[in-house]
Structures are given as structure tokens and as C-alpha cells.
Amino acid sequence: MKIKLGVFFGGKSVEHEIAVITTSQALEAINKEKYEIVPIYISKKGVLYTGDALLDLQEFKDMDALLKKCTKVAVVNDGESVKVLKVPAPAFGKQVINTIDVAFPIVHGTNCEDGTVAGYLNLLGLPFIGPDVVSSGLGMDKIFMKKVLKESGIPVVNYYSFYSEEYVNDEEKIRKEINDKLKYPLICKPGNTGSSVGIKKVSTPEELAEKIEYSMQFSDRILVEECVQNLKEINCSVMGNLNETEASVCEEPYFSDEILSYTDKYMGGSKTGDSEEKGMQVSDKKLPADIPDEKRDEIQHLAQETFKLLGCSGVGRIDFLMDSKTGKVYVNEINTIPGALSYYLWEATGKSFEKEIDELVQIALRRDRDKNKLTFSYDQNIFALSGGAKGGTKGSKVSKK
Numbered sequence: 001m002k003i004k005l006g007v008f009f010g011g012k013s014v015e016h017e018i019a020v021i022t023t024s025q026a027l028e029a030i031n032k033e034k035y036e037i038v039p040i041y042i043s044k045k046g047v048l049y050t051g052d053a054l055l056d057l058q059e060f061k062d063m064d065a066l067l068k069k070c071t072k073v074a075v076v077n078d079g080e081s082v083k084v085l086k087v088p089a090p091a092f093g094k095q096v097i098n099t100i101d102v103a104f105p106i107v108h109g110t111n112c113e114d115g116t117v118a119g120y121l122n123l124l125g126l127p128f129i130g131p132d133v134v135s136s137g138l139g140m141d142k143i144f145m146k147k148v149l150k151e152s153g154i155p156v157v158n159y160y161s162f163y164s165e166e167y168v169n170d171e172e173k174i175r176k177e178i179n180d181k182l183k184y185p186l187i188c189k190p191g192n193t194g195s196s197v198g199i200k201k202v203s204t205p206e207e208l209a210e211k212i213e214y215s216m217q218f219s220d221r222i223l224v225e226e227c228v229q230n231l232k233e234i235n236c237s238v239m240g241n242l243n244e245t246e247a248s249v250c251e252e253p254y255f256s257d258e259i260l261s262y263t264d265k266y267m268g269g270s271k272t273g274d275s276e277e278k279g280m281q282v283s284d285k286k287l288p289a290d291i292p293d294e295k296r297d298e299i300q301h302l303a304q305e306t307f308k309l310l311g312c313s314g315v316g317r318i319d320f321l322m323d324s325k326t327g328k329v330y331v332n333e334i335n336t337i338p339g340a341l342s343y344y345l346w347e348a349t350g351k352s353f354e355k356e357i358d359e360l361v362q363i364a365l366r367r368d369r370d371k372n373k374l375t376f377s378y379d380q381n382i383f384a385l386s387g388g389a390k391g392g393t394k395g396s397k398v399s400k401k
């Protein structure tokens with residue numbers, strides 16, 4: 001019996017297209033002898049679709065035509081299994097299109113990777129690949145993530161964070177605190193965007209107000225941090241769960257601008273955008289990264305510690321900032337569902353993409369088994385206890401005196 005793998009992809013996010021590319025790469029690699037793919041496409045409007053046309057990346061060039069070939073669906077748990085249903089229900093014929101055993105969410109960015117999809121899959125009662133709600137949320141939130149990592153002794157750059165509202169109320173106080181606490185040059189970022197959106201370098205105190213106001217257009221929370229000098233960026237992927245993790249070889253992504261831009265990340269530096277199908281995998285990079293073995297070991301260790309501290313599961317990519325003169329490394333961020341699922345890093349580590357996905361399914365099933373051992377609710381109905389509704393609700397907030 002094949003495992004029915006529900007691939008949930010797309011989503012209401014600026015990184016929608018990147019998720020579609022990652023998905024097409026994953027669909028090619030999935031072992032079709034072992035898994036039946038049930039594609040569930042989440043449109044930019046949040047509508048769910050299924051259909052074979054979703055398996056072909058070329059179809060995405062004409063969205064209207066593609067969606068006409070697909071079926072609108074709802075995914076529901078009816079107490080027996082998780083089913084994919086046609087919506088609206090057809091007047092004739094079956095409403096149930098398929099069932100799903102394990103979910104494989106491939107979504108990036110806000111409204112998806114931030115715990116939204118994890119929560120949705122939890123509610124459906126489906127085992128799923130990737131971190132649970134809290135870890136996903138922490139992973140997307142640059143400020144909360146830094147607080148947790150700093151508290152746990154993981155090296156992060158010195159930073160200062162605040163709500164835009166607080167800045168509007170007393171901007172001078174906030175700028176003074178930043179100037180007192182941090183050493184220039186600084187980097188100003190929105191608290192929860194991705195893909196370098198809203199990020200600016202601040203070279204002098206005179207520029208601070210302007211750069212903060214720029215970042216405030218993208219988020220209601222702002223992070224100002226010290227800029228790492230002689231910057232070398234190093235990324236390392238981690239697979240596993242709380243009990244067991246494995247780190248990949250490290251890569252060194254290149255950047256053409258001061259800040260690695262969206263175009264650099266996803267179009268391989270091309271400004272024309274004609275290489276969109278290549279996605280993350282062709283971004284210019286050095287693989288493995290050109291760093292001494294001890295640095296590599298240190299980064300791989302920190303990457304696994306970060307993954308575990310944030311309670312991650314599945315595959316993540318931890319991005320580091322390194323001062324190439326002093327050798328000091330800092331964890332910059334984690335991607336809990338990394339672009340291309342970091343398959344190129346795992347291939348370079350000796351694990352095929354097919355094997356990576358196979359292991360991810362096993363990790364998801366194992367977490368589900370472990371979770372089922374915990375107590376989340378009682379089968380007993382307290383309303384049915386002796387005394388009935390009157391006596392049974394003693395002490396409950398709904399009881400009336």
C-alpha cells in the first residue's frame with residue numbers, strides 16, 4: 001500500500017512562486033513506488049485546488065487556464081480519515097476525491113510557514129512534515145527568534161527591537177537607546193519579513209531615522225542590529241527532530257549588493273528574471289563553503305543546537321553571518337521550510353533528494369506516534385458525570401451562582 005502524501009503548496013505569501021518551484025523539484029524527486037502524490041495547491045486567495053495539472057510546472061505560466069483544469073476542494077477529517085472533497089458538492093457522483101495519510105507542506109513566508117499551515121494540519125489531525133506551530137512561528141519572527149537564541153547562549157549579533165507604535169510615540173528615546181547600546185554600522189529590518197524585504201544598512205546616526213521609517217512600512221515591529229564586518233555568509237541545513245539531528249555541508253551564497261537581494265537569492269543574480277524555474281539551486285554559491293574545518297564543525301554544531309532549541313522538525317536551513325577577519329560566527333536566522341528544501345546541500349552531503357523526502361516522511365510519522373502517546377484530552381465527558389449538568393460543572397466558569 002502506497003502512503004498518500006498530501007503536498008500542500010503555494011499560499012498567501014510573497015514567496016508563493018518560490019514555493020511552487022520548490023514543490024516541482026520535490027514532486028520530481030518523490031519515490032512514486034512508495035508514495036501516491038495528492039497535490040493540494042493553496043492559491044494566493046487561499047482557495048484549495050487539486051488536479052494532475054498541478055504536477056507540471058509549465059502549467060503555472062497561465063494560472064487561469066491551470067485552475068480551470070483543477071478541482072476546488074476542502075480537506076476534512078470526518079473521524080475516519082482525512083478526505084479531499086470537491087466543493088461545492090457535485091449534484092451527481094462522488095464528493096470524495098481522495099484521502100491523505102501524511103501532509104507535506106511546501107510553503108514559504110508569512111501566512112504559511114509562520115505556523116499558519118502547521119496549525120491547520122494539526123487541526124485536521126494529519127501527521128505532517130516540518131515544525132509544529134510554535135517553532136514555525138519563532139522561525140519566521142526575527143525578533144522572537146533572536147530573544148530565544150540569545151537566552152540560550154547561541155551567538156547572535158547585538159540588537160535592539162521595538163514596536164513601530166512605540167517609535168511613533170517617542171522616537172527620540174528609541175533612537176537614543178539604539179545609539180547608546182549599539183555600535184555602527186547597523187542594519188535595520190522589519191521584524192517578520194523575508195527575502196531581504198525592507199532591510200537597510202545604517203552607516204551613521206544621521207541616517208537612522210530615515211532607515212527606521214523605511215523598515216516600518218513593512219512591519220509593525222522593527223529590529224536594529226549591529227552589522228557584521230568583513231561579511232561572509234554561510235548556510236547549513238539540518239534534518240531531524242529533537243532526539244536526533246544531522247547537519248549538511250555548508251554553502252557560501254554570494255551577493256552582488258551590500259544586502260543579498262531577492263533577485264540574487266532566487267534568480268541566480270539575473271536581473272531579467274528569466275531564470276525563475278531554476279530557483280534557489282542556481283543562486284551563485286560556493287559549495288562547500290571555503291572555511292577551515294574547525295569553523296565548519298563549529299557552524300554545523302551551532303546549526304543543530306539552533307534547530308533543537310527552536311524545537312524544529314524535518315529539514316531546516318540555518319543562515320550564519322561570519323566576520324571573515326575575526327572568524328566570529330553569529331546565527332542570523334532559520335528557515336523552517338527552506339527554499340528547494342535545501343536538497344542541493346543534502347546531495348552534496350551524499351543524500352539524494354528522494355532519500356531526503358523519504359526520511360522527512362519517517363520523521364513526521366515518528367513525531368505523530370510520539371504525540372499520540374501524550375494526553376491532550378480526556379475521553380470522559382464531564383457533562384455526563386454524576387450530578388449531570390448541574391453538579392458536573394461545579395467550579396466551571398459557566399456555572400451560575
Ligand SMILES: Nc1ncnc2c1ncn2[C@@H]1O[C@H](COP(=O)(O)OP(=O)(O)O)[C@@H](O)[C@H]1O
Pocket residue numbers: 157187189193194195196197199225226227228229231233255258259260319321332333
Ligand atoms: N547583522 C547583519 N550584518 C551584516 N549583514 C546583514 C546583517 N543582517 C542581515 N544582513 C544582510 O542582509 C541579508 C538579509 O537579511 P536576513 O536577516 O537574512 O533577512 P531575510 O529574511 O530577508 O533573508 C543577509 O543575507 C545579509 O546579507
Ligand SMILES: [Mg+2]
Pocket residue numbers: 195196319333
Ligand atoms: Mg536571510
